[in-house]
Structure formats: C-alpha cells, structure tokens
Amino acid sequence: MPASPIRRLTPFADDAKKRGVHVYHLNIGQPDIETPPEMRDRLKAIQEKVLAYSPSNGTPGFVDALLGYYGRTGFALERDQVLATTGGSEAILFAMFAVANEGDDVLVVEPFYTNYSAFATMAGVRLVPITASAENGFHLPGREAFERALTPKTRAVLLCNPGNPTGTVYGRAELDQVARFCRDRNLFLISDEVYREFVYDGLVATSALALPGIEDLVIVVDSLSKRYSACGIRLGCLVTRNEDVYGACFRMAQGRLSPPGIAQAIAVGIGEIPASYTRNVVVEYQKRRDILYEGLGKIPGVFLRKPEGAFYFIARMPVSDSDDFARFLLADFSHEGRTVMVAPAAGFYATPGLGRNEVRIAYVLNCDDLRRSVEVLGAALDAYGTQPAAAASRSASA
Ligand SMILES: Cc1ncc(COP(=O)(O)O)c(C=O)c1O
Numbered sequence: 005m006p007a008s009p010i011r012r013l014t015p016f017a018d019d020a021k022k023r024g025v026h027v028y029h030l031n032i033g034q035p036d037i038e039t040p041p042e043m044r045d046r047l048k049a050i051q052e053k054v055l056a057y058s059p060s061n062g063t064p065g066f067v068d069a070l071l072g073y074y075g076r077t078g079f080a081l082e083r084d085q086v087l088a089t090t091g092g093s094e095a096i097l098f099a100m101f102a103v104a105n106e107g108d109d110v111l112v113v114e115p116f117y118t119n120y121s122a123f124a125t126m127a128g129v130r131l132v133p134i135t136a137s138a139e140n141g142f143h144l145p146g147r148e149a150f151e152r153a154l155t156p157k158t159r160a161v162l163l164c165n166p167g168n169p170t171g172t173v174y175g176r177a178e179l180d181q182v183a184r185f186c187r188d189r190n191l192f193l194i195s196d197e198v199y200r201e202f203v204y205d206g207l208v209a210t211s212a213l214a215l216p217g218i219e220d221l222v223i224v225v226d227s228l229s230k231r232y233s234a235c236g237i238r239l240g241c242l243v244t245r246n247e248d249v250y251g252a253c254f255r256m257a258q259g260r261l262s263p264p265g266i267a268q269a270i271a272v273g274i275g276e277i278p279a280s281y282t283r284n285v286v287v288e289y290q291k292r293r294d295i296l297y298e299g300l301g302k303i304p305g306v307f308l309r310k311p312e313g314a315f316y317f318i319a320r321m322p323v324s325d326s327d328d329f330a331r332f333l334l335a336d337f338s339h340e341g342r343t344v345m346v347a348p349a350a351g352f353y354a355t356p357g358l359g360r361n362e363v364r365i366a367y368v369l370n371c372d373d374l375r376r377s378v379e380v381l382g383a384a385l386d387a388y389g390t391q392p393a394a395a396a397s398r399s400a401s402a
Pocket of ligand 1: 090092196227
C-alpha cells in the first residue's frame, strides 16, 4: 500500500507545532466552513436506545434525501440507482471492484486524487495515467492520448470533475469526447463528482449523468463531505443506471453490512438546507481562490493557471524537489512564528518523476490566514533558494 502523500509529512508538522510554530494547513481538504444547522441539530436530537445496523443500501430516509438532491440537480433517479456508501471513498472502491477484475486496467487523467492509487491497489487494478498539462490548465488531452493508453485489459476511465487536485472543470465538449471514447471502446466511466457545486466565475459542472448515449456505462461517485462541510459524517453514494453494476455494488454493500446509522439520521437533514447555504459557501471559496491566485502569481517562479472549481490547485514552484521543500517548510523554516504545510505533488501522478516541482494547495482556511500563508510561502522560497547545501544534506539523509 502506498503511504498517503497528503498525510505523510504530518510528523514534521506535529514537531513544528511542539516548537511553538503555527502551521497553516494548505495540504488537506478539511474545510473550516460550518456544517449546516439542519444537520447539526439532528445530531443533538438523536434519542435511539440501540444504535442498530441500517439497510445495506442506506436508510429509506437517507435514500429519499439523496433522490431529492438529485431531483433538484436535474436528475430523476430511481431508488435502485443510488446506493448509500461510507463516504465517496467507499463508492470509488465499490466502483473499481465492480468494473474490473484483478489485473485489469483503469485509465486515469493525472495529476489525480492520490487516494485513487490506494483504492486501485486494494482492488488489484492498475491505474494507467494519461497526463494533463499545467500549461493547458490540466484540461483533458485529446482522444489520441486516450487511444494510446488503451490496453486489452482496460475496463474504465476514471475522471474527477471538478478536479482534485487541479481545480479544473471540464467543459461539455471535453466530456462528450470522453463519452464517445467510452461508448466506442465499451468502457465504464467512473465520474467522481464530490465537488459538483464548487465552480467559480459562473461556470457549471456537467455531470456524467447528463451525457447521452452512455447511460449504462456511467458510475457517479458522490459525497456529503465537501458539499455540506461534513467530512466526518462518512457518507456518500454511488449512482448507476446499470442494473448489473448496482447489483454487484449492492452485494458488496451487504458484505460490509451498512453505512453508519447515526450519520444517516443526521444526513436526512440535507433536504432542508436552503440553496443559499451552498451559494454562500461557493462565494467564500471563490474569494479564497482569488487571494491565493493573485498572491502566488506575484511570487517569482511560481506558475499556475486560474483554478475553476473544487478548492485545490497544483502550483509549480521554483524548486527541483517539492518533497524536500515541503519538509523544509515544516522542519527548518518559520516566518514570524508561522509556516505552511503543502502536499508535494509527485504523489498525485502515476508517472514516475512527474510533479517533482509542483505542490498541491487546498484553500480551506479563512481569507486572513490565506494572505499570511502566501506571505510565508514567499519568504520560504527566498530562504530555501539560498540554502542549497542544507537541501542537499536533507535529501541525503531522507
Ligand atoms: C476527489 C475526491 N473524491 C473522493 C473523496 C473522498 O471523500 P469522502 O470523504 O466522501 O470519502 C475526496 C476527499 O477528499 C476527494 O477529494
């Protein structure tokens, strides 16, 4: 199993905190936004005397709430097309197990959400990367790149839209291209849409559920974690209009018994959350994105295209080894008692050597903290650039 590149540097962050250094966490997608009261109030109201198992596909109340959400999003789905899961994470795992046998291939556009590697390892699946370029804002490469990556063992394409770690929102034409490829090659399209609402500058994220001609090939991965700032609730769902896929995933769901019951009792509240909640959250994230985009753009040698969605982006840094730089930030540097934690980007690529001069940044802190983080990062790059000997010795001892 690969170690999580997002969490790997945590011991260095813990040491920095012990030394009294304040660490701004730009490395992990844990939002600081409040979970809506429509969910929190239900938590307080829980009176059950027995915390029981629930149905494997989700409680009727939670499935209804999910169907209601999809209805409002423009998709009329049936009960046996939406399966409640323990986070989007379990939905990804179920999807991989459902579409591929051990030794099969799944195409994925890199850089990608790093935990896909972990899930692929668990499922015995090989992730075959198709590389997107920073210059192009990490938008989808042309069909030739998909054709080149195809093998006799390819079973699916795995996309994340809006994208973690890139912040890219694929346009309709790009998605149509993938849909045609999947239809022509009879491949499943696993579409991770856990950031569906997080799109900026008036953009709209197109769900794979809206793509015509591949209805039975689409598997959508969804989650309550980010949409309702409720990562700890551990609930999500898998959506498919393919009966066989639903059946296979349902049997996997029976094997793991049920998603968390208390969580579902809380989650039925999602139907009561006003649309203004999401609108306000999106406005806040857009503000944060702008602060980082403008701030980082002023630091010499830093390169990024303007992120369009989610709350992450990949930035190229004027360093040759972002792993070493991330460790330097935590172990050897502070600016007025503060430092930042970033995720080195190599772990978001399957192709060895890529991402070595990039970091992933998450903007889940308030605007003031983000402004200070930019200042710290600028000072850190200045300091790092003048310490080549120290960097070399750190690399040697790592
Ligand atoms: C792209 C993507 N998919 C899935 C997940 C997993 O979410 P969950 O908390 O629902 O398991 C995450 C979490 O960060 C994510 O970024």
